[in-house]
Amino acid sequence: MSSGTDNDDGSHCSTPDSDGEVAEEIAIVAFERKMETAEEISDELADRYETIDILEYHGDVFEEFWGEYDCFVGLMASGIAMRKTAHLLDDKWDDPAICVVDEELTWAIPITGGHHGANQVAQDLATMGAVPAMTTASEAAGKQGVESRAKAMDAHVVNGDSTVKTNLAVLDDDLGPVARLEGPRAVLVGDDVTVLKRNTQNGIVVGTGSVSGADTEAFLAAWEEALEQTEYGFADVEFVATATRKAEEEGLLEAARELDLGVVTFDRETLLDHEGPTPSKSKELIGWPGVSEASAIAGGAKQELVLEKRSYENEVTVAIGR
Template identity: 80%
Template structure:
């Protein structure tokens, strides 16, 4: 994913995340696994496997009115049952796509994870989480079927939420037609007047930080994690303070980087050479001399940070990974 940024009118887009956006684009933190008594062992395995990705994950024993009794209490129901049962029991409860909880079903063998409703509002990402336990996520929403990133996923990668949910009908159609372009960033204070086909994203954190990172080709996941841990120690911050990871487009497919970000549940955004040139950092970089790119770690940390400020200058780990911290 590429981005377009400047001080007044920046753009950012991203990928990868482990937590799910709920019905208004925020992080879905409250999950209920609905299971028959004979499937409780599998339900407990799911809690053990992905429970640390949510604020609350609970197991409800199935009975005919269980969905109705708990409707509105959770961001997403995970039905450990046949899809037909979940469909029949939840269909009469559905009212509005922006307010209804998401529904995802999974079989007892954890072979398939199938979002039924609320794919863009939690079910797809819960299915992605279940994929880490071996289930195949069966996505049927248009953007996922076309292997494109809808605006809800872009918001999630940026640790942001969608302010005006109704607008995503138009903007996700534009994603499918390759007409949306990057997410534009507007630094305030400003007043903005938008139409029904403009999706507004707002960052979740007030003082979060961004890890800007670069690497040699083939750097391993463990090297990225070690570098990032060191940078957080220097910044005197915790993993919970990190909004996302930023890098340059020439590094956006680095397998080790993506694996490390996924392990920490972080989105990854990539910035173009032009983006980075506008926010070049203070530390000299050989990449500018050799290939004409500014130092990726500092420039991406500054460009993607909320205040375009560098909190920790470039650190190098094993001559393989560089990292800087922006805010």
């Protein structure tokens, strides 16, 4: 049994990806008695993936369809999925991801390929009440690994083997922000440098600052109002950019989640290097430049402003960069 859905809405699951960090085509593998739950999952996630198929479980189902999907969602005990796929695993960058979920949708457990689709699927299943049980080191520590940074920036990892060392640096708080290099130029890197390549060069970046505690609706309204003053819409947004000191701003994070956008943070030194034209009191008070303009410039592929800073209800400031 199978059902396919196509998605052209620009969601986080439909970005080009050469290294498998993002799942685009998934298969729900379920026993016949669990087909109703499988259909519920398919209906809930349909607009987030290019394809969702439902496969009825039999002993060789994983082997039969291995390599045809980015991620398998096993509606079954984790032991079954592990035993039936262990002999198929070869390379984490090529193998499909596997996430299991119980029939009551209590837990969503990435088994393999956490950074390559399984964590993403588990987070999507959270909208149905399942608790994502992340065991990848960076997520377990509450930190953003390099694969997650790539997804947030609508980019992909070029040299996958490097992520072992760079993710260790993430755990030690020693990686710092993503450095930007614009070409044409030749770059020589070692095996402890992860190279990210943008999936598109034509998107825009929504630089955002705020007072502490601004709510989700304020951010959504501010972004919409700012975009209305440009020729762009939400479908053109690559990601939301802000300062590291706003990394835990819950209203901003929830607004980005509602729009399926990644959030990229820049440290003070990076923002000072990309300071915008509008004066900001924060530089005098705390030594930070205006966050919205600086982060929009720092994040944009061309590092230029499309829209200078706009304030919404004295709570949220927005600038648009590209």
